[in-house]
Amino acid sequence: MTSNECYSYHTLKNQYKYICSYPDNITLENHNVIKLVSNNPNDIILLYFGGFVNEIKHTLMMKYVSVWDEGEIELRNTKDYNKWMDFTNDSNEPICIGRESDEYRGVRVVIGGSNNHLLFIVYCPNVIDVFDLNKLQHIKRDILPIGHVWVLFHCFVSKMENRTEQMGQKKTEMLLFRCETGLSIEYDEDNNTFQFYTVRVCTTLGRLKYYSYIRVKDVILFFGGHNFTFGAANTVHKYSIRENKWMKFEHTLPIPLYGCAGLISDDDTYVHILGGKNNDNFILSTHMKTEFKAWMGKETEKEKQWIMEEDEKRELEEINSELKEMKQEISAKKLKRQIEIEHIIEHWLRLLSIKKGWIDDFTVIIRYFKPLKIFQGHSDFVDSVQFSPDCSKIVSSSKDKTIRIWNIKSGKEIRILEGHFDDVNNVKFSTKENSKDIQIMLQVLNFSPCGRNIVSGSWDGTIRFWDVNSGQEIKILEGHSSVINDVHFSPDGQTVVSSSKDQTVVIWDVKSGKKIIELENHSHNVTRAQFSSDALSVVSCSRDKTILIWNVKSGTVEQQLDGHNSAVNDVKFSPDGQTIVSCSESKTIRLWDVKFGMEIQKLQWHSNYVTGVDFSSDGNAIASCSIDKTIRLWDRL
Secondary structure, three states: OOOOOEEEEOOOOOEEEEEEEEEOOOOOOOOEEEEOOOOOOOOOOEEEEEOOOOOOOEEEEEEOOOOOOOHHHHHHOOOOOOOOOOEEHHHHHHHOOOOOOOEEEEEEEEEOOOOOOEEEEEOOOEEEEEOOOOOOOOEEEEEOOOOOOOOOOOOOOOOOOHHHOOOOOOOEEEEEOOOOOEEEEEEEEOOOOEEEOOOOOOOOHOOOOOEEEEEEEOOEEEEEOOOOOOOOOOOOEEEEOOOOEEEEEEOOOOOEEEEEEEOOOOOEEEEEEEOEOOOOOOOOOEEEEEHHHHHHHOOOOOHHHHHHHHHHHHOOOHHHHHHHOOOOOOOOOHHHHHHHHHHHHHHHHHHHHHHOOOOOOOOHHOHHHHEEEEEEEEOOEEEEEEEEEEEEEEEEOOOHHHHHHHOOOOOOOEEOOOOOOOOOOOOOOOOOOOOOOOOOOEEEEEOOOOOOEEEOOOOOOOEEEOOOOOOOHHHHHHEEOOEEEEEOOOOOOEEEEEOOOOEEEEEEEOOOOOEEEEEEEOOOEEEEEEOOOOEEEEEEEOOOOOOOEOOOOOOOEEEEEEEOOOOOOEEEEEOOOOOEEEOOOOOEEEEEEOOEEEEEEEEEEOOOOOEEEEEEEOOOOEEEEOOOOOEEEEEEE
């Protein structure tokens, strides 16, 4: 099949048949072919347009008769059928849909209007146009209210079940989905105006791009997709337009697939999925066939569980939205009266609906923090901060070449350690429970859970184990190709996890000194990595702006946390493993729900990059440090 030829594919015979060739001056990439509505129900009129930005746009039309019907041979051989010709007006002048400056890569089109005479064209980065097929001109252009999201290869459908239903209607209603963005779009034909309304996208589909979709009856089915962390997906999702309800099916595609095309048979019986790419980015000659009714049955137990968890995620999103509206000014002094706080708590309890069973007590509900204290004393950037095991002190290190120990209750500095001739990048308290002294070690290091050993990472890419009592080096681990940024023992002390500038996270066996598994998915310097309290997961953060939660046993990514718009400098699990705290060069601290992989709070009080964060051992406080020379203490609300 050559690149500029047009074929018909027979879904029952699984065969292609040649129709015609495109004109030689047409580049067949990122174009769109749609079927127009004709006054003659026997006519099939196809419209072609599309193309990259800053390229000459072409608009072609074809009157099509079936190449599979032997009775139509004579009609097909006439000059007016089965040939791509210029789209022209009554004066035979070529009409072009789209300007040279328009980016029609991944463009999507809906046919609407009171006489099915309007083309609604949505294209990159955030534009919606209206083209009148009667007037043969653009009559409206508007900007979609979608922030920084670019619309390309998106889902764009009419809310009407068929084009006949649209006839005579002066209002055209449409739906658009792209990643985490959903819009309900209304166009008023009489006033030539748009109205836009937000539609929530389920979290599992929100991570995907380049999926196939079909609109059948009341539902939209989504097949496959792609995520830059997980690769191609084999998932199938459903959205009910009338119920505004999402579903992720337990059953999946036979193979992971993205960039495919979805079609529905004329009688709405079968769904056909054609083409697409796999995880290796290879183009596939795919043809999958499935009955539409197979996706319309009762939910399985697993699907019911997914619906329940998705409802919980939605409620967390609503609470997070309310917190943002309050601008995080939630403190007793601001609220003034205890009764007002109680009203907020009652409101959250109602939203979170305890009967769902995932909340056991009030301490689980309130995982939100408010600013409590500021510690000032360092004269330069503060690089790291950590709570003492008994939560009574904070230790910090700084580019002012000092280590400072602070009393949390009084907020006062109780000791300054000076004498270094260069920056102090990292500092840790000993975790040895019976230690009466404050033990300080420098550079990238961590104590073993028993307190007898130390693991350190260095600029030469090596990891070393040390005996605390003798100060002797016990073992050297080699395997990273660049600077070790962070290294931590697992809770049982049997393994360590390291992160490096070489973009990898490695889990090592302490006894043998050998790699257990190397975790690769970050695209930039991995700044921190840490085990969860049960040692089943590792969380890592990177200058690629992402946070990844890994399954230690399989080495796969379980969650990708997106939200920071700058390099992520530090990340920590809460002691109960349910929450993650992170900080970044966007001056923000963010809290994440581990189970759902979603942001639950953003703290913005530092005036410069936030360089480090830590949870207290009871999980009731967070400490943060920054280039703004301060340390901040955050208390659970």
